[in-house]
Amino acid sequence: MYERKTTPNLNCGLDLIGEVLYGKWKIRLLWFIDQGYQRPSELQRKIPDASRRVLNIQLKELEDHELVTRKIYPVVPPKVEYSLTDFGKTLIPVIATLGQWSDEHEERLREVILKQPVSSDIDVRN
Amino acid sequence: MYERKTTPNLNCGLDLIGEVLYGKWKIRLLWFIDQGYQRPSELQRKIPDASRRVLNIQLKELEDHELVTRKIYPVVPPKVEYSLTDFGKTLIPVIATLGQWSDEHEERLREVILKQPVSSDIDVRN
DNA sequence: TCATATAGGGATAAATTGATCCCCTATTGC
DNA sequence: GCAATAGGGGATCAATTTATCCCTATATGA
Secondary structure, three states, X not given: OOOOOOOOOOOOHHHHHHHHHOOOOHHHHHHHHHXXXXXXXXXXXXOOOOOHHHHHHHHHHHHHOOOEEEEEEOOOOOEEEEEEOHHHHOOHXXXXXXXXXXXXXXXXXXXXXXXXXXXXXXOOOO | OOOOOOOOOXXXXXXXXXXXXXXXXXXXXXXXXXXXXXXXXXXXXXXXXXXXXXXXXXXXXXXXOOOEEEEEXXXXXXXXXXXXXXXXXXXXXXXXXHHHHHHHOHHHHHHHHHOOOOHHHOOOOO
16 A cells, blocks of 8 residues: 655645545545445446546545445445445535536636647647 | 646536646635735745745646736836636635635544554554 | 845656556356 | 456556756845
């Protein structure tokens, strides 16, 4: 497993939330789990761009941070279900705010993201 | 300058907001600029853990994404001021939501972040 | 003359994150 | 026996992000 070499900054609230929410798929994982997609395979289908492996790793981190719990059913083939903890649930309105903002500004966002490379870098040979 | 080798995912709103807000210091930069700390040196003093260089790079990205504008005063020594664009200002309530959540849960967050390494990894030889 | 302040950037190294590949478990059904 | 199913993990590589180091410029004040 990867071992951190630097100590995280934990000065202000924004550092703290960064520690638990940074990770390419974490916000989506929380969101989809809240929506009822609780099994790993369901989550993979909802987030096909992420590899199985990375989702597992990020789910594990969410679990370590007590935002989700993992319940294993002792059946074959195995069955696992993730749920939000009460703590994790408090994040849902926050995520909703993020989602709402990006939905409202979707078009603008696409523009500014895709206009790369920036004007000064445009190569007229294209 | 670093050149991207993969194309970003832009499927849903959460991908989009990720594109503009990912970056260790970006949220803080937006927040402090909104608070009136507009000059690079002021921002550096507010965020001493970030190097000058990285702040410049992230400010540049915020500018490319039209969240801030950069005004250069032709004086010596040089003077530069960043301001939020109207677009950037729409993010402030979103950031406030993030900040509020993490302030409310500050103690809990510190706990779960610092309890690392997780129980199964604890080495009794310590 | 030299340090300070102010803003910036290139080159490069280090850290972190994400992706790929291949392997394991056990049962059911063909 | 072999494939499919469902969940998982080690090793390793690639991509990305952040940090470090050192350089530019000009004016002011000691």
